[in-house]
Amino acid sequence: MDAVVPTGWEIVSGTIPTQITLVGTETPDIIIKIKHNIISTATTKTVKRIITITNPDQTIKIIEQAVKYQRTAITDEATDITTYTEWQVDGDTGDFAAIDLTNYQGADYTKAGYTMMIDGQAGTTIAKTTPNAEAEDSNITVTFTPVRHTMHINYVNSQGDVIKSQEVTGDTGETKVVELSAPAEWLIVDDTKPRTIVFGADGAQDIKINIEYARVYVEPTDPKSVTDPLPDNPTKFYPAGVGYDDLNKAVTRTITIVDPKEFMAGPF
Template identity: 30%
Template sequence: MVKNGQQDVMVNITYTANDQATHIVYTDQDGHQVKTDMITGKTAQTVDVHSDVPTGWKIVDGQVPATVHFTGDQTPDMTITVDHRHHIIDGQGELPTGLAPSAFTKTVTRTINVRQPDGTVKTTKQTATFNRIADVDEVTQQVTFSDWQLTSNGWVAFTTPAIDHYTPSQAMVEAVDDAASLTRDVTVDIAYTANRGTVEIKYVDKDGNEIGYQMITSHVGDTVKVTPQFPTNWVPMDPATVPTAVRIKEENGQIIIVVIRHAVNDPAQTKTVTRTIRVTTPDGQTTTTSQVAKISRYGDLDLVTGQIAWNPWTTARWDAFKPATIVGYTPSQAELPVVTVDGETADQTVAITYAAVAMPTPTQPANDVPAADHAVDQGAADNGDYQPAGQGTATNAAHQAATATTHHLTATTSAPVAVAAKQTPAAQSAAPAATNRQRLPQTGNGHDASTLAGLASLLGLFGLAGKRRKRD
């Protein structure tokens, strides 16, 4: 309150500037706040701005002012749009953690192996070099690589060397300069295959005329076993000229000449030639003996013409044959000789029969018995055969009777008789005694050996009686 008498008072009033503040706000393109810096000052004061863009970011829209002037009114915040800062690296210099220089370059190799016909391998290597760069996000530290860039000519075209008589599995390997195709190492293997070749075997006759041929086909360089294919019914003139194997040396043009001739076979013929011997004995029985000789001959059959050139027949033989001896009979053939049988000999049939031996017929005495006795006795005296009684008289009488019987019998017609086996000379000497025991052929006379023996004995007795009368 002012009082009376109070002197004037001077009051000085002063103003103090208020504190002022504003913000610089950094946001990304999506509006997300990245960083905020506050700027302070006084009203009417101009303040230098000290605000840095966030690390790893860069301003996209707007800029950070150098100063801010505070007017006293509220100073609005300043928004600055920022984005990630990136930088490019090429593998040189300092690299982000985890990255090596090899991440920025690479070499892709194409290996071409050419296997030669002799088995050796020739190798050619082709390389293609690539580089790339990387983008590093300074906020996230994420590294993004660019595409690979070819820095050389890539893989150039490759032509496989030519080798006579051989064909490569791949004549050319194409060039590759497309980075997209050069992503990995590649190996190409090339091999040679021998070309197909032929060998012709010509089969000709001795005059050079071609009769047939045979083609052998395989790869050049191969050795092929040959199975000869001779024309039908032909054979080689010289088997040594027939190849057992051929080597294919070239594609075409190889010819081998083999001289051939007509094939011949060795036909054979056999035949039997028989001598049939039929022996009919006096009793009417017939015995057949077959002598078989087997002969053969061989020939050369020309299998082309069909003609056969025959060699001579071999020879064999029929052995000698003697029919059995039958006492009192004579065979029509005493012996069949040995015969050599050849191709001209024909079958033969021989018939052998027996004929009775001629026997003398007894004659009647001209005088009576005493005269006969006298004749006998006289004959004995004339022959010096007289012996006193009791000294061989019976033997002489029997001998004389047998002799008389032999001289006075004649042959008769044949009739069945018993057959004796073939006789040895010793057996034949004893035959007369056996004959006396055999029945003579039936002639109607009714004589037999026993009758003749009795007659001889009777005559002997008469002779002995006469001799006794003379001695008396």
């Protein structure tokens, strides 16, 4: 005979006979008890926190944290309906542990001369969080902002006094070429070429430039008045004492010629 258990069902008791012998009305019924066939399957899921560290030299380090979950899928093959148990943490912890990036697994991820930025905020610690099984993977971005430094070019006279201080700012890793600018009425004694300043992790050292009073030579052929501006400081004017009469002087030598005749005719 061709009797079979319906799809999605299973026999609880009894067996399907391979043949039945009919004995008229006295042939007994055959009862086979069946039930829905239930299939249980373990399913897993992993939720990650991905930390991407982009260093100042653009090299990248990835740190991943993961929490694993497990639940059971229960499928009724008779109705084709699947239900699930609650997700349960599959492991020792259900947290993303806090991370101190100054000492994580023996490594210091901070960089001298740079401020660590975690998702745009200055800091070095990533907080502990507790995800849930329905959460998507999360991402944290770690970048670095160069520290702004300040140094000075000091213009110093022969007594060691700073007459002028020229402030220069720059970020870690930045190189600047700075033109020297002596104070008014002073001259640079040292080399006057521009200075190249490299800002390292600790900034840059101050630079000393030796200076002396500026001198202006006024030639007698080009005298000046108190209304003429100084060549290196047009807001000031030449002092008195450099005019034409101050720089030029006529010296007269008188030669007297005596006529001998007049000399001999004179009284004796």
